Amino acid sequence: MILNEKKEKQQKKIHILFFGMPPGNNLIDGYSKWFSPIIKNLKKNDRLNVYYINYNKILNEKFEILRFILIPYLIYKLHKYKDEIDIVHVLRQNAWYYNIFYALKIKKNITPLKIITVHDIYTAKGKVNFKIIKNIAHADAIFCPSNYTANDIRTILKINKPVYVTYNPLDPSFYCMGTDDKLKMRKNILKERSSRKVLLSIASEMPRKNFEKLLEVLFLFNTSxxxxxxxxxxxxxxxxxxxxINIAKKFGIENDILWINYANEKDLLYLYNISDxxxxLSDVEGFCMPLIEAMACGLPIIGSKSSAIPEIVGNAGILVNNNDxxxxxxxxxxxxxxxxxxxEVxxxxFNRIRAFHEQEISRIYFESYLTALEKGLNVK
Structure with a gap:
């Protein structure tokens, strides 16, 4: 009888509510991009019931009034789940999304395990963002995309909570095209510059990405x-x-740069495949999705020796001092x-990306959820 009760308890459905991304194919930003395949795979797991609150319908930071209606709205959304939610997982570290924890405090009949994903702990300028401690304090456990970020959380922020490393998954739409297709795309995209060797950089323009250094390197290479x-x-x-642009003009390399403001998945596939x-050269990366996409497309990598980059790249590139x-x-x-x-690189x-396949990452997520629940944090 006791064994049967234990077995039933072990096999009971786990109910997870995600907050911080739009479901389905509505990929409006990088957060959605990396988690959509995880949602898809977790929904196939017969041990899980997966729910989500679609944030892009209720959040728009341009409208201040939403700050006042968000918590009542979340209480309303939580009402239909009653007491069946085992885990609430907040996927974004923006302070707005922690309002769901305040809603849970008010909605006292729902007492789930509270998990947040912390991508990194740094500001746009590469400084430690100690304000994040206040947000993390609401959670029972933390998920992060690299051992580097996990170590930062433990040693710099001094957070004494369970931390689970869950890498971001590779989108299977990225692959290495055939030589003929690469040459054809190269001519279509680069036109008269198709014979030139190509460096590819995919990143925001925030200072911690160290783009000024890349411009300096381009100038020195092209003049020597x-x-x-x-x-x-x-x-x-x-x-x-x-x-x-002014720096590029000063160096005389403005014609050696092709600026692309936006690229969809198909565009990115082509850009990876036509590049060399x-x-x-980032100072700080919590993961860096383009690294694994580049690997999948057969593109060798040069990356900084700093932050999570060595952990993600492994032996699939050459690591450098980003100031040398x-x-x-x-x-x-x-x-x-x-x-x-x-x-060789x-x-x-190609061997390295096996660790980032979405099925493998989804399995790690599921096991991490089980481990967190087994530790007895707010388990009903």
Whole structure:
């Protein structure tokens, strides 16, 4: 009898409510991009019932009045779940999304395990964001996309809560195209510049991405080498763009840069496949999705030795001191002209991405949820 009760308890359905992303294919930002396949796979698990509150219908930071109606709205949404929710998982570290924890305090008949995802603990300028401690305090457990971020949470923020590392999954729509297709796309996109070697950078323009250093490296490379390379920069336009354009003009490399403000999944697939090297010189990354997308497309990587980049890249690229121009230029030369090393790095990338397949990541999420619940945190 006791064994049967234990078995029944172990196999009972786990009810999870997600807050902080739109469901389905409404991928309006990077957060949605990495978690949509997880939602899809978790919904297939017969041990789980998955629910979500679609934040983009109720949040718009341009309208201040929503700050006042959000908590009552969340209380209303929570009412239909009564007491069946085991876990509430907030997927974004923006303070707005922690309002659901305040709603739970008011709605006292729902006492789930509260989990938040913390992507990194830094501001746009690369400084530690200690304000995040207040938000994390509402949670019982923390999920993060790298051991680097987990270590920051424990050692810098001194947070004494369970922390689970759950990598972001690879979108299977990224793959390495055939040589003929690559050449065709290269001519279509680059036109008269299709014969040039290409560096690809996909990042926002915030200071911690260290884009000024990349411009400096491009200038030094193109003025010291016989063959000039082309930099494709993909990222949303911000006011900082004017600063970067002025730097490029000062260096005389404005014609060596192709600015792309927005690229959908198909565009990104083509850009990865027509490029020769993916490069990121960021000071801080909690994960960096383009790294695994580049690997899947057979694109070798140059990345900073800092933050989570070495953890994610592994041996699928060359890691550099992101302030050492000579070291960065040597890495570019190696991956462009040392064919054996280039092929080795590409093959390592194909092997490395197995750790980021969505089925594997979904399994880790499920096991992390079970572990968190088994620790007895607010379990009914």
């Amino acid at each position: 080498m016989k063959e000039k390379i082309l930099l494709i920069k993909v990222g949303q336009f911000t006011k900082l763009r004017y600063k970067y 090297i993916f490069i990121t 121009n000579k070291e960065i230029i040597e890495a570019i030369n190696t991956l462009l002209y040392n064919i054996d090393k280039r092929n 590409i093959e390592n990338g």
